[in-house]
Amino acid sequence: MTTVTNPLTLDSEAISRISDHLDEPDWLRSHRAEWWQRATATPPPTGEEEEWRRTDLAPLPRDAELLLDAPTVEVTAQPDATAGGLIVTDLRTAVREHPDLVRRFLGTSRGQASHAHFWALAQAGWTGGLFCYVPRGLTVDGTILARTVLERADVTYLPLTLVVAEEGSSVTLLEEVASPDGGAGWFGGIVEVRAAQAAHVRYAHLQQLGDGAWNIGAQRVEVGQDATVTTLNAEVGSKVTKVGLDVQMTGKGGTSKLLGLLAAGDDQHIDINSDQDLHASYTTSDLLYLSALYDRARAAFYGVTKVRAGSAQTSSYQECRNLLLSPQAGAEPIPVLEIETNDILRCGHGATAGAIDPTQLFYAQTRGLDPDAAERMIVRGFFEQVVAQIDDALIRERVLASLARRIGTTEAFA
């Protein structure tokens, strides 16, 4: 493993060291150099920005060693899944085997404004990631599972995930990232999902990073005409998570659904900011994020729904609910609407924060449950609002198993 100097002071020379190390083609060298320029030209957030007021970036372990030899993404799919031309593989492999395709889709967007700096850093400094390409008209059966397990906690790793669903295709993908506890690391993964006309994408992200990890990620979803994209983020691990969700409703009649489950305890800090940007007419975008907060955990949610002038008959809702399970837990849900036209079908938001209703606890106890079991059951019931919408059995099972670390197992109530 080669040690590189502080990745934030990484210069163009160090960027080319990644290319040397991975023996990359010239186009990718210039891609990295170009994005490095952008990363340096786009200053990191100062904390003054509305999206960054609730997360202090000063303790971000910027000096953690850049992970040059990233683990290969383990992809599990149905045996005949690639028969129809599906490509789903580690990004480095994809660069070697499908250079034209990767080149066509890599770095086509600048990412969300709030995360532009981190987006550019990952474009320049990625050393691993996932590439998933679904050709036109292909329906991928079953669920693709892509799992990345880091062996060390104290590293900087900026993986890049690219999911491209061509016209009329359909795919379900669960991406998992995990790292060991202990040691401060920086996980700066970026995800880009592009759904072309009438494509259907279900993308789930299960974050199980170690307790020293700084998860500063961004996800961008572009929804084409009549396409449907559902994303699910289950945030279980990390010390600090600051994820930006960016949904661009660019094609008429597109639909997106953003689901989130957050279970945080100890001193975990989870901060999510979202942009649901409705440019095109007849689009629908709904967001539902649920947090269960234990110990001294804090969750912040700053979500903006923008309905652009000129769009017609759009429909959007944004909902953020927080269950506070300890006197020291805290929540800051802030759902923002910016509506530039009157021709809307439906638009609104809701946010709540509060403890478990004591009458529910009491009722559960009268039925013979001890207070802890009663609390677990109520939290599980609270999450059901999202869980019921996860129609893929594998994703539901793995997400629930992962959440069990915080909310307890569900078998007891089965």
Add this chain to the structure above:
Amino acid sequence: MALPNPALTQIPDSYKYGWHDSEQPPTTFPKGINAEIVEKISRVKGEPQWMTDLRLKAYRHFEARPLPMWGGDLTPIDFQDIYYYVTGSSDGAAQSWDDVPDYIRRTYDKLGIPEAEKKYLAGVGGQYDSEVIYHNIREDLEKQGVIFMGTDQALKEHPEIFREHFGTVIPANDNKLAALNTAVWSGGSFIYVPKGVHVELPLQAYFRINTENMGQFERTLIVADEGSSVHYVEGCTAPTYSTASLHSAVVEIIVKKGARVRYTTIQNWSHNVYNLVTKRAVAHEDAVMEWVDGNLGSKLTMKYPSIYLLGERAHGEVLSIAFAGDDQHQDAGGKIIHAAPNTTSLITSKSISKGTGRTSYRGLVKVYPGCEKSKSTVRCDALILDERARSDTYPYMEIDEEDVTIGHEATVSKVGSEQLFYLMSRGLSEAEASAMIVNGFIEPIVKELPMEYAVEMNRLIQLQMEGAVG
């Protein structure tokens, strides 16, 4: 609007709506602000040294702080192009009835002035430029020990109670505009309600801008002592002048144990006014504070009445209506700070944007650790009437206590075509039907207004919908 002030009824016919005088103001300091002007204001008013010092300290805060970069666009305000102290009336030559823009004249003609309710009003304080020239308090209130007078007068006549409370809710360095107000304040109302006294009828004051570029920096201080109650009504109507005018008031309210205060404002400044107001109340144990805030006029309003719930079981409510027509931006909302257990609050906001108007709800609910069993509900509804109109919702929530129930909900909608169709099938014109729907939309707040205001509000909405205004 009722103007039972004899001084105002004697003005000439050409001035029948009571907003213009032809005499020269006796005291007008030059435009602009500096430490010397601030000190002169204090000196000309014959204020005690502590107030002069406070003004100067506030002026330094004003100078040091940057303009807020959020909310509306404040960059067109030239703080050196504003008169900071004027008494008496205004320069008559430039301001005749003919100078008043058509839309204001039409509004006044069509509104009429409802006087039906004046009997029910306990007292009237009219702010005439920067000096309160007239106050009318019912005798029985005086007997009860209620103090209701101009803030300047109160500083002279009730110095102890004044100094004890002034600037304690909104300190001089609170924000740039509150600092400006503290430095140059003039006029406003002072109300003290003694222990256990219930003021049965609303107290009312009218505020007016009368000189071009004359900023209004009134300062209102209301103290409701233990177990007392009072309803204060403030309404503004302003004539329009060609250059931008700044209105930057500060309102401080102290609601002591078990007391109850309601503060109602209907703001209908002309569309060149920047209305940047800091309003804050503290509510002690078992106290109830209610802000009823209507924003119809001004070019830009930034106003977020706030309530600090400092004592157990205190309750706070903010009811807010905003209407933004062409080129108007109403950035309004409310803030509730739960700083004691078992406190409850409710914010209800109804905003309507029309033409190129923009309404923004901006609010905060904060719950400090240890404030268990606190409950808060925030409900924001917006109606967007035109394709180019805009509506925003920025509801901030900071919850640091587990055992609470905090909820926020917002909807944005347009006037339903089925609703319109139905009403028009019953013989209403489109404008009438729209006005009826809008009036229904704001009904939950309008019904909380004193009757003359409710009547006026409904008429104004109707005029707006007919395109007769703005």
